[in-house]
Amino acid sequence: MDAKEDLNTTAEKIKTMEIRGAGRIAVAASAALRDYVMTLKSLPMSEFNVKLEEAAKILVDTRPTAVSLPNAVALTKRHSANNVYDAIDEIAKNAEKFITNAEQALGKIGKIGAERIHDGDVIMTHCNSHAALSIIKTAFDQGKDISVIATESRPRRQGFITIRELNDYGIPTTLIVDSAVRLTMKEVDLVVVGADSITVNGALINKIGTSQLAMAAQEARKNVIVAAETYKFSPRTLLGEMVEIEDRSSDEVIDADILKELPNVKVRNPAFDVTPAEYIDLIITEVGAFPPAMAFTILRDYLGLEIEV
Numbered sequence: 001m002d003a004k005e006d007l008n009t010t011a012e013k014i015k016t017m018e019i020r021g022a023g024r025i026a027v028a029a030s031a032a033l034r035d036y037v038m039t040l041k042s043l044p045m046s047e048f049n050v051k052l053e054e055a056a057k058i059l060v061d062t063r064p065t066a067v068s069l070p071n072a073v074a075l076t077k078r079h080s081a082n083n084v085y086d087a088i089d090e091i092a093k094n095a096e097k098f099i100t101n102a103e104q105a106l107g108k109i110g111k112i113g114a115e116r117i118h119d120g121d122v123i124m125t126h127c128n129s130h131a132a133l134s135i136i137k138t139a140f141d142q143g144k145d146i147s148v149i150a151t152e153s154r155p156r157r158q159g160f161i162t163i164r165e166l167n168d169y170g171i172p173t174t175l176i177v178d179s180a181v182r183l184t185m186k187e188v189d190l191v192v193v194g195a196d197s198i199t200v201n202g203a204l205i206n207k208i209g210t211s212q213l214a215m216a217a218q219e220a221r222k223n224v225i226v227a228a229e230t231y232k233f234s235p236r237t238l239l240g241e242m243v244e245i246e247d248r249s250s251d252e253v254i255d256a257d258i259l260k261e262l263p264n265v266k267v268r269n270p271a272f273d274v275t276p277a278e279y280i281d282l283i284i285t286e287v288g289a290f291p292p293a294m295a296f297t298i299l300r301d302y303l304g305l306e307i308e309v
């Protein structure tokens, strides 16, 4: 396989969600871009930059909602070199830094977030978030007697990945269907979810259904904690841009043959929803725990306002 095919294969895996999770797709894109540019040594500088931008676009265009993806690509591709060898060197170092930071961030989020979890807590989580699970597993490692209520997370049922992971870790877990969230909330002490994007106003964009957990939690006066690496904050929202909500295929919701028999029916399959900041108590990042109102500060101090938008 040539280098461009490898890049396209990674892009396809992100699109089809063979590689999924806002953090994982970011790390995969950074690595794919690095591997691709390594093969461009013999090109003149101007052509190198064109190929670099083309490759970046292929990766970014795979999924529109998780800002971790364009942030990872922007942080990886930036270079100030005027020859190809130095540019490749810079990009390889950028990728190394991004991937190492992303891996270490999960452990730090786990430690910081676990401080918010108490012995005896029942935690509700949604979908499958490596950052949220890092908090839950760390609290369990600390000897806290906790249990988890995990939503199924239709249509792709990422909740099944979560319950398997929690089961294998030895954490008592209850699986519920998404529509059981409100009824079950009274048994819950706190909600811990991940993030695909966080806006400058502190709103959370995460797996469809997250906002119903947050609303039910507020109604029941339970805390909502978001686990999010700093690279999941969206610089474009500084300019007032909305985060695009990915609409996925109807095939994920209903069998195509059944749908064919129903000419008056259409299917909508939005993959994410927006939870306003007022429903969120705390955002746990690798650099500390912040109220959502501090999203601007995180963007400025840890991502840098000069990031490509």
Ligand SMILES: O=P(O)(O)OC[C@H]1O[C@H](OP(=O)(O)O)[C@H](O)[C@@H]1O
Residues within 6 Å of the ligand: 020, 021, 022, 023, 024, 126, 127, 128, 129, 130, 131, 132, 158, 193, 194, 195, 196, 206, 207, 271
């Ligand atoms: O980065 P981590 O914490 O793993 O996941 C963050 C979020 O990414 C996932 O998206 P999808 O399943 O790829 O659509 C879920 O929405 C999850 O909450």
